[in-house]
Amino acid sequence: MLKILSSSLAVSLRRTNLITPRIAQRVAISLISLPLIRYSLKTLNLNDVYEIETQDDLQEGEMREVQVGPNKEDAVLVFKFDGQIYCVLNSCPHVGASLSAGFLVGDKVKCSFHNISFFVKDDYHEEEPMFKGLQTFPVKQENGLLKIRIQKELLNAPGTLNMVTTKDNPYHVVIIGGGVSGQSAAETLRQARFTGKITMITAENSLPYDRTFMSKIPFLVKLQDLQIREQQFYDQYGIDVLVNKFVDSIDTKNKQVHIGNEKINYDKLLIATGGSARKPPLAGVDLKNVHTLRQFNGVEAIREKAKSAQNIVIVGASFIGMEIASAIKKELKDQVNVTVVDNTSVPFEKVLGTEVGASLQKLHQENGVEFELSVGVKRFAGRKDSVQRVDLLNGKSLLADLVILGTGIQPNNQLGQGQLITSKYGGIFTDQFFKVAPHVYAFGDVANNPNFIIYQNVRFEHYNEAVKQGQIAALNIQGIKTPVSMSDVPFFWTRQWDKTLSYSGVGEGFDEVIIDGDLKKLKFIAYYAKNGSIVASASMNIPNVLAQFDLRLK
Ligand SMILES: Cc1cc2nc3c(=O)[nH]c(=O)nc-3n(C[C@H](O)[C@H](O)[C@H](O)COP(=O)(O)OP(=O)(O)OC[C@H]3O[C@@H](n4cnc5c(N)ncnc54)[C@H](O)[C@@H]3O)c2cc1C
Numbered sequence: 383m384l385k386i387l388s389s390s391l392a393v394s395l396r397r398t399n400l401i402t403p404r405i406a407q408r409v410a411i412s413l414i415s416l417p418l419i420r421y422s423l424k425t426l427n428l429n430d431v432y433e434i435e436t437q438d439d440l441q442e443g444e445m446r447e448v449q450v451g452p453n454k455e456d457a458v459l460v461f462k463f464d465g466q467i468y469c470v471l472n473s474c475p476h477v478g479a480s481l482s483a484g485f486l487v488g489d490k491v492k493c494s495f496h497n498i499s500f501f502v503k504d505d506y507h508e509e510e511p512m513f514k515g516l517q518t519f520p521v522k523q524e525n526g527l528l529k530i531r532i533q534k535e536l537l538n539a540p541g542t543l544n545m546v547t548t549k550d551n552p553y554h555v556v557i558i559g560g561g562v563s564g565q566s567a568a569e570t571l572r573q574a575r576f577t578g579k580i581t582m583i584t585a586e587n588s589l590p591y592d593r594t595f596m597s598k599i600p601f602l603v604k605l606q607d608l609q610i611r612e613q614q615f616y617d618q619y620g621i622d623v624l625v626n627k628f629v630d631s632i633d634t635k636n637k638q639v640h641i642g643n644e645k646i647n648y649d650k651l652l653i654a655t656g657g658s659a660r661k662p663p664l665a666g667v668d669l670k671n672v673h674t675l676r677q678f679n680g681v682e683a684i685r686e687k688a689k690s691a692q693n694i695v696i697v698g699a700s701f702i703g704m705e706i707a708s709a710i711k712k713e714l715k716d717q718v719n720v721t722v723v724d725n726t727s728v729p730f731e732k733v734l735g736t737e738v739g740a741s742l743q744k745l746h747q748e749n750g751v752e753f754e755l756s757v758g759v760k761r762f763a764g765r766k767d768s769v770q771r772v773d774l775l776n777g778k779s780l781l782a783d784l785v786i787l788g789t790g791i792q793p794n795n796q797l798g799q800g801q802l803i804t805s806k807y808g809g810i811f812t813d814q815f816f817k818v819a820p821h822v823y824a825f826g827d828v829a830n831n832p833n834f835i836i837y838q839n840v841r842f843e844h845y846n847e848a849v850k851q852g853q854i855a856a857l858n859i860q861g862i863k864t865p866v867s868m869s870d871v872p873f874f875w876t877r878q879w880d881k882t883l884s885y886s887g888v889g890e891g892f893d894e895v896i897i898d899g900d901l902k903k904l905k906f907i908a909y910y911a912k913n914g915s916i917v918a919s920a921s922m923n924i925p926n927v928l929a930q931f932d933l934r935l936k
């Protein structure tokens with residue numbers, strides 16, 4: 383079955399303008415290598431180590447899951463690349479998915495869950511896009527057997543990332559922005575042996591955190607759990623994080639950033655200012671209980687009010703809106719009416735098309751979410767400063783004691799205005815190294831960078847891209863010339879009603895959708911084509927093969 387799938391996908395992939403036959407073949411090979419045998423020939427359960435033996439018969443490009451302990455997650459993955467055997471922990475250090483369900487491309491293991499790659503050989507940050515390393519274990523080949531010795535404590539631990547600390551080097555890198563892209567740049571600098579000073583400035587009152595869980599599990603998230611690192615990490619690696627500080631302006635001539643009257647000199651400036659939630663310019667948008675969901679205080683306000691609300695209206699049927707609709711309805715069930723309003727005819731219409739959008743709408747409707755589609759909002763109305771009603775352009779009014787705006791983001795490119803080139807689509811224009819001016823780089827959600835799928839500049843709002851772009855900019859600063867890769871396929875995911883949709887590519891302006899699989903069962907892969915070439919794909923319950931190319935193939 384998998385073989386049939388892989389060869390049909392390989393054929394489909396050859397139709398793309400992304401993938402050469404050689405690469406398509408590699409996809410097919412790695413898919414074929416997916417079926418895994420969870421076996422070990424012998425396991426010795428010693429005091430604090432396991433000693434495992436398994437047959438030394440792996441084929442090139444094959445991977446095998448080997449159970450090492452009593453718990454399901456006590457497993458490792460062995461695989462062969464270029465005649466060499468590698469062994470890594472099977473549990474993905476991101477949120478624990480089994481890597482054996484992922485892909486092997488060369489010496490890289492790619493988790494199928496959120497598309498993070500682990501480059502097992504390299505000694506600095508090449509696993510992407512993550513802030514935890516993957517545990518690797520030495521393998522001995524003896525008498526036709528693979529012998530692996532594992533400290534038990536390492537089965538639950540992330541691998542260490544190899545970073546340097548600061549020395550007496552006054553060279554100063556200033557990062558504006560405390561999101562994941564800024565964090566990624568700071569860490570990559572330390573991994574790439576940068577020993578100068580790093581200052582990260584953030585307008586938020588917290589250390590950098592991961593926003594992606596806020597709309598998926600709003601009732602569970604705690605700020606300290608979302609924070610990527612604790613203060614101790616920043617102290618250890620000499621990264622000064624200035625919280626609650628807003629950079630008003632930059633002076634690229636004198637190489638300074640300005641925070642009120644304070645001036646900070648830089649040698650290199652990294653702009654990682656991301657985006658802010660966009661509020662539609664409608665009457666009543668500033669009423670109490672009309673919230674956006676970009677910062678942690680947004681999720682706190684939403685969950686607090688949601689618990690006592692009877693009618694929640696969500697404006698925007700795209701990713702943030704639909705994720706929060708699912709999360710709230712799942713948690714509060716019949717206690718609350720949840721209605722999603724959008725002027726498109728189905729949710730996700732612009733990104734996923736009408737067929738996929740309609741099937742996801744059905745999933746939400748079956749779970750009690752209501753929709754008002756093909757209609758815009760006229761105004762938000764209320765009394766005593768609090769929202770009470772959402773008036774639609776078709777004359778209908780919806781009761782609302784909480785409104786959530788999932789109406790997109792506005793890139794925070796104000797700092798660049800007048801000095802750097804900003805795009806009419808938003809964002810700061812960069813070259814393929816994320817450079818925007820001498821000594822100045824921009825990346826993450828604020829950057830408008832070249833993309834080799836559509837051969838034009840584009841601005842992403844994807845977690846993986848933000849982290850990866852921060853890495854690339856940092857490597858360039860450190861003199862390791864690294865352009866955006868030709869084989870780099872952007873990726874994002876969304877999760878609704880416990881189902882994950884993976885999306886890879888750049889589907890903007892697609893003119894054809896080819897669907898493989900069964901939309902009714904939500905087991906499908908949709909390919910998006912533009913002018914006859916496949917430019918993106920979205921999948922649910924089927925591996926998203928295009929996503930594998932989110933690798934810097936060497
Ligand atoms: C609720 C939610 C769910 C998401 N889910 C997903 C998902 O499932 N999959 C996915 O791929 N992506 C998802 N995303 C998108 C992803 O989180 C972003 O792409 C990513 O956060 C971008 O990181 P960034 O560092 O570029 O920008 P940001 O995260 O926006 O960080 C920018 C930082 O810069 C600071 N800043 C801005 N201007 C200034 C200034 N002048 N002075 C000082 N500081 C400043 C801001 O305060 C902020 O701390 C989600 C986003 C949200 C909000």
Ligand code: FES
Pocket residue numbers: 474475476477478479493494495496497498
């Ligand atoms: S669990 Fe592996 S990438 Fe998220």
